Amino acid sequence: MTEYAKFQPWLDWLDQRYDKTLDRLKSWSAINSGTGNIDGLDRMRDAILDAFAELDATTAIIDLSDCEAVAADGSIAPVRYGKLLHFSRRPQAPVRVLLCIHYDTVFAIDSPFQTPRLIDENTLNGPGVADAKGGILTILNALSALERSPFASGIGWDVILNPDEETGSIGSAPFLAEHARAADFGMLYEPALEDGTLAGARKGSGNFFVRIKGRAAHAGREFHAGRSAMVAASDCVMRLDRLNGKVGEATFNIGKIDGGGPVNVVPESAVVRFNVRVSNHDERHQAENEIADVIAAINQRDGITAELHGQFGRAPKPMAGRTKALFEWVRELGHDLDLDIAWKPTGGCCDGNNLAEAGLPNIDTLGVRGGLIHSDQEFVKLDSLIERAKLSALILMKAGSGDLPDALKKTEI
Numbered sequence: 001m002t003e004y005a006k007f008q009p010w011l012d013w014l015d016q017r018y019d020k021t022l023d024r025l026k027s028w029s030a031i032n033s034g035t036g037n038i039d040g041l042d043r044m045r046d047a048i049l050d051a052f053a054e055l056d057a058t059t060a061i062i063d064l065s066d067c068e069a070v071a072a073d074g075s076i077a078p079v080r081y082g083k084l085l086h087f088s089r090r091p092q093a094p095v096r097v098l099l100c101i102h103y104d105t106v107f108a109i110d111s112p113f114q115t116p117r118l119i120d121e122n123t124l125n126g127p128g129v130a131d132a133k134g135g136i137l138t139i140l141n142a143l144s145a146l147e148r149s150p151f152a153s154g155i156g157w158d159v160i161l162n163p164d165e166e167t168g169s170i171g172s173a174p175f176l177a178e179h180a181r182a183a184d185f186g187m188l189y190e191p192a193l194e195d196g197t198l199a200g201a202r203k204g205s206g207n208f209f210v211r212i213k214g215r216a217a218h219a220g221r222e223f224h225a226g227r228s229a230m231v232a233a234s235d236c237v238m239r240l241d242r243l244n245g246k247v248g249e250a251t252f253n254i255g256k257i258d259g260g261g262p263v264n265v266v267p268e269s270a271v272v273r274f275n276v277r278v279s280n281h282d283e284r285h286q287a288e289n290e291i292a293d294v295i296a297a298i299n300q301r302d303g304i305t306a307e308l309h310g311q312f313g314r315a316p317k318p319m320a321g322r323t324k325a326l327f328e329w330v331r332e333l334g335h336d337l338d339l340d341i342a343w344k345p346t347g348g349c350c351d352g353n354n355l356a357e358a359g360l361p362n363i364d365t366l367g368v369r370g371g372l373i374h375s376d377q378e379f380v381k382l383d384s385l386i387e388r389a390k391l392s393a394l395i396l397m398k399a400g401s402g403d404l405p406d407a408l409k410k411t412e413i
Helices: 005-029 038-055 133-148 173-180 229-241 281-299 321-336 351-357 384-400
Strands: 058-062 067-070 076-079 084-089 095-102 117-120 123-125 155-162 185-188 198-202 204-213 251-259 269-278 305-314 343-346 379-381
Touching: 005 038, 005 123, 005 133, 005 384, 038 058, 038 084, 038 133, 084 173, 095 133, 095 173, 095 351, 095 384, 133 155, 133 384, 155 173, 155 384, 173 351, 185 351, 185 384, 198 351, 204 229, 204 281, 229 251, 229 269, 229 281, 269 281, 281 305, 321 384, 379 384
Parallel strands: 095 155, 095 185, 198 343
Antiparallel strands: 058 084, 067 076, 084 155, 117 123, 123 379, 204 269, 204 305, 251 269
16 A cells, blocks of 8 residues: 555545535525624624534634724724634654634625625636635545545544634734644635635735824814814825835835814824735834834824824734745645646735744645636635645545654754
8 A cells, every 4th residue: 555545535525515515615606704793703603613513623702803994084983803613633753744824704794795796607706705715615525535434533623713804813823822832733724826825925014004183273264273173184194105125025005094074174084094015023023113113203293192093913924944844745745646746925914824923834725726816706626625624634644643843843943
């Protein structure tokens, strides 16, 4: 018997899961689970709990702490999250793996994009079909195959499904970090590209908000008594934009300016919203210092106050050390399934950044093949539903058989 042949029966077993997987994906896609739609997230959670019952795992439904957001008028408002799901089996096993993906989507409750439809026999269009409800089903199928195999006893697993990834995983980040520190490697289920290419190194990302307060006045009678928050916001925007090209490869993107009102009133408040992407930790620290200098300069304006809110929620994820070793190992396993596993760097971020910051090597695009995510053209290639489940099942069974490469043993990431 060849090395691969001993896993073959449980990989072949997955073929019979296709119809049920497709039916579930269509059903789940029709549930609006936008990050802010708590009722929809509750319905999606219940559907997941029903599907995952076959794994006979220890299950926890966890409330996440609320966070704060800056409203358009500059006020601070609480943000509620859905509930995090945690499934676990064999925590004392010699090898531990953490499998993660989110069950929220970017599509709001009033989005016109609400239902799936077949484009052709191999392409399904629908909200969340690739990002990332197809990934949840990949986890379910892979673990179902593992649990039927004789290799399950050698590996313990945790599954975390969070409801807030599309807004930065602010609520779930502490839970992700806690479980990352207990695992040997991580498997995340963001979608791969249509051709199967994975994301390699990722940039870090921070979302920031500047609350600017001035002094209102009548634009005609008392213009000079006013202090325009919008003018100060414009100054802030230009200073931030000039940081592009100054801090290595870091980018500073001004996303939105809120403020102002009737044109006969000097505006009293404004909010500047911006995103920063960095390639490494040095760029992050330099960017933080430069942003602080910008805020200090705005506060030097007469009658103006500026407050910075937000943070770097995603640290850079380098392709090095144990993370690179994990990719190389998975590429070798892919050959057994006639899959050519390749990867390339990306400026995008996901929970893989969080796990890497906690010291856990991980591959974060083990989900279905698809594309055009975050748009009403989002699609999944249906032949990848079982294909990607087989890849994950092979990884899990191989690790459970005791054949985890020495390079993946816990050292520096």
